[in-house]
Amino acid sequence: MLKKRLVGVVTIKNGWAVQSFGYRRYLPLGKPECLVENLDRWGADEILVQLIDRSVSDLGPDFELLERLGGLGLETPLIYAGGIRSVSDGVKLIQSGADRLVVDALLHDDLSSVRGLSERLGAQALIASMPLSWQGGCVEWLDYRGQTSTPITDEILDLIHSRVISEVLITDWMHEGKPRSFNQKIVEIFSLQDVPLITFGGLSTSEQMAMLLQQSNISAIAVGNFLSYKEHAIQRFKEQLAGMPLRLSNYESRYSLFADV
Known part of the structure; x- marks a missing residue:
């Protein structure tokens, strides 16, 4: 059985790592480099x-941040999301040290560039970000730039089904930052059940994670805010998920996750 993954998420706004709550409220954590380095040590x-x-x-894209992260000597694969406008942006990000890319705005604005990135970098390098919610008996797709939600278009579903991207990052954005609140209905109703999914938003307990990891189309669990409350949280989650097909971790951090601002 293929190993499933536990992805550590660092959300960055105005150059600082933040805790995010429902795409609307943010609390500062510190320097992104410190959080990334600890996630690397802890075995994400x-x-x-x-x-x-x-x-x-x-x-x-923030190429300067990526260069700083590249100087940390990370052993953990790094996924970058934010500001990707074109094929050239994506290629430069990979050349600057990113292992994979997440596209979000491009899915709304320029599907030809998404296809172009896949041709240049390979589908394995691309993840589609889809902030979703369950409203009025259907799944709605958020364009976070204007905070507007619409049904998922057939064009997007066709793009995903054609394997232009390797995985879909499904974020329950309405419950992001809220403990034990991920709405599994979003995953159950998602149209393409044969596409590998990464789930994110409101996942705070190993019980939630285990329920998702048992599903064949879930390839990874992503956790952000809830890694900020206790040191070595990744290790604890993995210990509690013994028996699940996850890589074990035995890393230790020399620093607190919280960084001096």
Whole structure:
């Protein structure tokens, strides 16, 4: 059986790592480099850094941050999200040290660039980010830039089904940051059951994670805020998930997850 992953998520706004609550409220944590380094030490299977203000402000990717992270000597694969506007942006990010990319705004704006990235980098390098919610008896897809939700279009479903991307990051954005609140209905109703999914948002307990990991189409669990409350949280989750097909971790951190601001 293929090993499933536990992904540590670092959310970044205005250059600082933050805790995010429902895509609307944020609390500062500190320097992104410190959080990323600790997730690397603690045994995250992958680290996702998502810069939530880059596309909103049309700033493009933060190449300087990626260069700083590259200087940490990370052993954990690094996923980058934020501000990707074109094929050239994506190629440069991979050249700058990212292992994989998450596309979000491009799914709304420019599907041809998504296909172009897949042709240049391979589908394995691309993850589609889809913030979803269950409202009015159907799944709604959020464009976080304008905080507007619409049904998922057939065009997007066709793109995903064509294997242009390798996985879909499904975020229960309405419950992001709220303990034990991930709405599993979103996963159950998602149209493409044969597509590998990464779930994120409101996942705070090993019981929730185990329920999702038992599903064949769930390839990874992503956790952000709830790794910030206790040191070695990844190790504890993995210990509690013994028997699940996850890589074990025996890493230790020399620093607190919370960084001096």
